[in-house]
Amino acid sequence: MKLFRSLAPMALAAALLAACGGGDPDVPGSGSPSGAPTAKGNFAAFITFGDSLSDVGTYSPAPAAFGIQAGKFTTNGPSGTIWVENVAASLGLLVTPGEVGFNGQSVKCPAALQSTVPAVQRSCTAYGQGGSRVTDPNGIGHDPATGAGALTVPVVTQIANHLANPAFGGRFADTDLIxxxxxxxxxxxxxxxxxxxxxxxxxxxxxxxxxxxxxxAALFQAQTEAQAGRKQA
Known part of the structure; x- marks a missing residue:
C-alpha cells in the first residue's frame, strides 16, 4: 500500500501536466490584446469551426431517414443558445449548421435545401461538431470501424468543406469573422x-x-507520449 500511495500522486500530477501542456512556455498572443476594436464592425458572415462547444445543431432532427432525435451537444432547451448563436445575433447575422447527420449519413448545408433566400442559403457557416478532433476523423462518439455514431468531422476537414462550397467562392472574405x-x-x-x-x-x-x-520512469514516459500526441493534433 505504501508504494501505491506514493505512485498515485505522481500519476495524478503527470496527468494534470499532460492536460495543461506541462512546462511549455506561454504561447505568444494568447493573452488579452491591447487596443482591441470596440465597434462591431461590418461583418457579413460569422464562420466557426470546432467541437461540441461550437455545435449549433449537427445532430438536430434531420431527414427522417436518419432516424435520430438529437440536437446540440450542449443545450437543447426551447430557448437555449450557445456562444456562436449569441455572437451572431449581436452582429445581426444568421448562422446554421454546416452539416447535419448521424451514423455515417449527413447533409451539408441543409438550410440551402430548405430556403431560396440568399441570406439563408449562405448561413451554414457553423461547422463545429460534438466529438470532433483537430485532424483525426475518429472523434469521441464515432465508431471508426463502422462509421456509426457521431459524425466528428475534424476541424481541418470542416475548413476544407467551407472552402469547397461554391457559395463562398473557395476563399475567406475580408468581411468574414472567423x-x-x-x-x-x-x-x-x-x-x-x-x-x-x-x-x-x-x-x-x-x-x-x-x-x-x-x-x-514509465509514468514520465507515458506523460511525455501524451503531450506529444496532443501537440500532433
Missing part, C-alpha cells in the same frame, strides 16, 4: 490513453513486477 475553438477532445483522448497506461504501471508495481524507480 473563430476556431478546438482541441478539447484531443486533450481528453490523450488523457484517457495516459490514464490507462498509468493504471497498468501501478498494477505492475503493486505486483512487484517493476520497482518504484521503474514505475516513475
Amino acid at each position: 473563430a476556431v475553438f478546438a482541441g478539447n477532445n484531443d486533450v481528453f483522448t490523450q488523457f484517457g490513453i495516459f490514464a490507462t497506461k498509468a493504471a497498468q504501471i501501478q498494477a505492475q508495481a503493486l505486483a512487484g513486477l517493476i520497482t518504484a524507480d521503474q514505475a516513475s
Whole structure:
C-alpha cells in the first residue's frame, strides 16, 4: 500500500501536466490584446469551426431517414443558445449548421435545401461538431470501424468543406469573422490513453513486477507520449 500511495500522486500530477501542456512556455498572443476594436464592425458572415462547444445543431432532427432525435451537444432547451448563436445575433447575422447527420449519413448545408433566400442559403457557416478532433476523423462518439455514431468531422476537414462550397467562392472574405475553438477532445483522448497506461504501471508495481524507480520512469514516459500526441493534433 505504501508504494501505491506514493505512485498515485505522481500519476495524478503527470496527468494534470499532460492536460495543461506541462512546462511549455506561454504561447505568444494568447493573452488579452491591447487596443482591441470596440465597434462591431461590418461583418457579413460569422464562420466557426470546432467541437461540441461550437455545435449549433449537427445532430438536430434531420431527414427522417436518419432516424435520430438529437440536437446540440450542449443545450437543447426551447430557448437555449450557445456562444456562436449569441455572437451572431449581436452582429445581426444568421448562422446554421454546416452539416447535419448521424451514423455515417449527413447533409451539408441543409438550410440551402430548405430556403431560396440568399441570406439563408449562405448561413451554414457553423461547422463545429460534438466529438470532433483537430485532424483525426475518429472523434469521441464515432465508431471508426463502422462509421456509426457521431459524425466528428475534424476541424481541418470542416475548413476544407467551407472552402469547397461554391457559395463562398473557395476563399475567406475580408468581411468574414472567423473563430476556431478546438482541441478539447484531443486533450481528453490523450488523457484517457495516459490514464490507462498509468493504471497498468501501478498494477505492475503493486505486483512487484517493476520497482518504484521503474514505475516513475514509465509514468514520465507515458506523460511525455501524451503531450506529444496532443501537440500532433
